[in-house]
Amino acid sequence: MPVADTTRTTDQPAAVQPGTAAWSDLLRGANGVLALALTGGVALYAVNVHVVSTVLPSVVQDIGGLDFYAWNTTLFEVASIIGAALSVRVLAALGPRGAYLAALVIFALGSAMCAAATAMPWMLAGRSVQGLGGGTIGALSYALIRVVFAPPLWPRAVALVSGMWGVATLCGPALGGLFAEAGHWRWAFWTLLPLCVLQALLVATRLKPHAKAPPADSAARIPGPQIALLASSVMAIAAGSLSTSLVWQAVGIAAGLMLGAAAIAWERRTTVRLLPKGATALGTALGAVYASVALLLVGTTTEIFVPYFLQTLHGHTPLAAGYLAAAMAGGWSLGSLLSSGHEGRGVARLLHAGPALSTLSLLILSILMPLGAELPVGMRTLLCGLALAGVGAGVGLCWPHLLTRVLTLAPPGEGGTASxxxxxxxxxxxxxxxxxxxxxxxxxxxxxxxxxxxxxSASAWLFASFAVAPALVVLLTRRIIKARV
Structure with a gap:
């Protein structure tokens, strides 16, 4: 059934007959313009991710801070968690247009801070501001799918939003790599600002502020304790990485796990929730879906070190290393687009095969990435590119169906919170x-x-240990497949 008219907050999209979900239904007419308005922000977010991963080796050579290399991603993602968690409340307060524009302004401010950074602490502050805006943009893009499109189009819309990472694989490494090779990595951040302006113009003309009250779950109070505990759990683990002592590293991991468990415990007993009911229990289908989403993304974060490994071990230029690293996102986009039209048993096979492919690809990378002259350069590059694409493709094969299950398994009245x-x-x-x-x-x-x-040594240990994450998803898929949606 189409989404009720009382939730429409944009120009009326073209009608879709029940049971139909062709790409033409999503991409033509008013639906197509709305899809562009939603996906443009995700494309901007994704381009930024690949820009940073490509220029970061050049950044640390210029301003130092190799020991804080991973913190550029950690702080960005922690801030993004906060932005995503606040997105439904911002949407309720400002409406689609106001919320999206506010997020774009914050993202642009963070980009300018990164471009002007002269030391790593300054860069990390800019990345945090970027993450706050970017997380809000990403969450709004998913949350508005259920608002502006009819349910039969949700899998296609989710696949299209995810497919914007494919656009980023073309633009991000080129943008970052060319500037890095020219010795002007700062301009890779400055060029994000006109892109923000173009996206803001599109949003301002196509998304309208809502005139009616938001759904009840959108108007809930902010779940501050859960957000603080989740952010603290990540920071505790990251803090452990700064020490060379195994004892303090173990303390950081233990503290992070305890804070994460505390966030789950608080979520289960509070009335102001961050997640929908049942989302914190692995025994429920919804809980298994959310756990699978988190674990699959854990496996892909190995990408942040790929440009550094490729430049240090394989002698690639920043541009070539950036494009090879982007093969992971490209595989994700391709897998997502190809799998989105499957139904029934085909979906069950994809939910099993996707995580298995990611696991195998990470194990292969743990062998290939440390190799030096043992293999010819061309062969080594080809195999690494295929393995990186395999990690992303494994995620993409099951991604649209996992996210669609979130929307269909959400308890009544909690669709906004779930998305x-x-x-x-x-x-x-x-x-x-x-x-x-x-x-x-x-x-x-x-x-x-x-x-x-x-x-x-670092590359071998990193890829081998991170293969555990998608392997665990293989164990969770049985419960997800059995759920009635």
């Missing part, structure tokens, strides 16, 4: 993964002994 929580859980997985990745890489020798030997 916004997609981004919150996704970002928590990425933030936790980035923090753990920094800890493992540093402990495995990235800083000491450092250089080629340290990078070889």
């Amino acid at each position: 916004a929580a997609i981004t919150t859980v996704q970002l928590y997985g990425m933030a936790t993964g980035a923090a753990v990745a920094g800890l493992i890489a540093n402990a495995a020798g990235l800083l000491s002994p450092g250089g080629v030997a340290g990078a070889q």
